Amino acid sequence: KNEVEQSxxxxxxxxxxxxxxxxxxxxxISALHWLQQHxxxxxVSLFMLSSGKKKHGRLIATINIQExxxxxxxxxxxxxxxxVYICAVRGSARQLTFGSGTQLTVLP
Amino acid sequence: DGGITQSPKYLFRKExxxxxxxxxxxxxHDAMYWYRQDPGQGLRLIYYSQIVNDxxxxxxxxxxxxxxxxxxxxxxxxxxxxxxxTAFYLCASSIDRGPGEQYFGPGTxxxxx
Numbered sequence: 001k002n003e004v005e006q007s008x009x010x011x012x013x014x015x016x017x018x019x020x021x022x023x024x025x026x027x028x029i030s031a032l033h034w035l036q037q038h039x040x041x042x043x044v045s046l047f048m049l050s051s052g053k054k055k056h057g058r059l060i061a062t063i064n065i066q067e068x069x070x071x072x073x074x075x076x077x078x079x080x081x082x083x084v085y086i087c088a089v090r091g092s093a094r095q096l097t098f099g100s101g102t103q104l105t106v107l108p
Numbered sequence: 109d110g111g112i113t114q115s116p117k118y119l120f121r122k123e124x125x126x127x128x129x130x131x132x133x134x135x136x137h138d139a140m141y142w143y144r145q146d147p148g149q150g151l152r153l154i155y156y157s158q159i160v161n162d163x164x165x166x167x168x169x170x171x172x173x174x175x176x177x178x179x180x181x182x183x184x185x186x187x188x189x190x191x192x193x194t195a196f197y198l199c200a201s202s203i204d205r206g207p208g209e210q211y212f213g214p215g216t217x218x219x220x221x
Binding site for chain 2: 035043095097098
């Protein structure tokens with residue numbers, strides 16, 4: 001079974017800062033997802049990637065398959081980015097295995 | 109608007125009672141999932157269904173039951189056999205069980221006292 005580790009668990013930043021959240025996994029995967037969970041609990045899918053890099057607005061996700069590692073970057077962070085960011089991986093069993101999440105707080 | 113609805117948002121029950129959580133989707137997705145989220149832990153899969161009238165146990169199915177009589181509906185029953193039922197429950201769906209993304213509902217917070 002894949003183990004998914006996220007770091008840091010908690011992150012506080014000032015508005016405008018560049019933010020990086022990391023995700024490492026133990027077994028080869030077919031895809032990696034980055035999700036965002038807002039205080040109300042609903043989850044939104046941000047990215048799904050299996051190689052390289054994807055960008056959407058101020059969000060950038062990268063993955064290094066050889067190193068079994070992915071990063072989520074937020075440029076010019078804003079208080080509305082405050083949320084829990086969750087990494088999830090899909091392995092050969094086709095189930096998703098989730099990390100425990102990174103709580104991000106961006107202060108104005 | 110297409111999406112997934114879960115009701116109610118908050119649910120309170122006494123210990124020993126069964127309770128059913130609703131999940132409905134109008135995305136025409138074949139696959140549906142139930143996850144449980146506890147503080148400090150990742151989401152864990154309870155049950156999933158790839159198609160109507162079929163469902164499979166996930167990692168933590170004990171104390172739960174599901175049905176999939178209609179494509180758009182996948183209700184979860186938390187039975188009295190579930191030892192620690194208080195949690196946040198999330199329903200999700202995807203086009204199929206392939207590598208595509210899953211769409212999540214808003215969740216139901218169940219408190220059992």
